[in-house]
Amino acid sequence: MSKSAELELAQLKTAIHYLAGLLEEGSLVSRYDTATREELALVLELLVEKVSGLPEGVPEHLVRAAAVRAIIEASEKFTKAQKLAREESLQRHMREMEAAASIQGHTLGPWEQVSAYDMEYQATCQDCGGFVYVSHNSTYNLLGEECKRV
Numbered sequence: 001m002s003k004s005a006e007l008e009l010a011q012l013k014t015a016i017h018y019l020a021g022l023l024e025e026g027s028l029v030s031r032y033d034t035a036t037r038e039e040l041a042l043v044l045e046l047l048v049e050k051v052s053g054l055p056e057g058v059p060e061h062l063v064r065a066a067a068v069r070a071i072i073e074a075s076e077k078f079t080k081a082q083k084l085a086r087e088e089s090l091q092r093h094m095r096e097m098e099a100a101a102s103i104q105g106h107t108l109g110p111w112e113q114v115s116a117y118d119m120e121y122q123a124t125c126q127d128c129g130g131f132v133y134v135s136h137n138s139t140y141n142l143l144g145e146e147c148k149r150v
């Protein structure tokens, strides 16, 4: 006696949603890095969605194509989300450095992009020539304790 395809799909969906949830939450596979877990979870959710949307009787290669599309779509979504997070972090670092510079009496000029890197910026004090550097994951403050005009 075999299960109906509908029942099998319903069970598969339940299992995959659960697996995606476990991956996202991370307690079961904590050694996997967060980014990998989140992206895998997203692939699984998209896969369920895409397979559910397939019409009846589609050839097997189109079912496989749904898997490929799920991976690509998850990757694009994830890259976008990461980029946004990096930009927010970069902006926060700039505001922090501006505040620190201002407290020490420096007058920072405009932020300039460090050549060849897209998310690294540097600003120079107009008065003493000291500078600060920021990226999405680091900040360097090479200003003096107080501003000394040269």
Ligand SMILES: [Zn+2]
Pocket (backbone or CB within 6 Å): 105, 106, 107, 125, 126, 127, 128, 129, 130, 143, 146, 147, 148
């Ligand atoms: Zn200065």
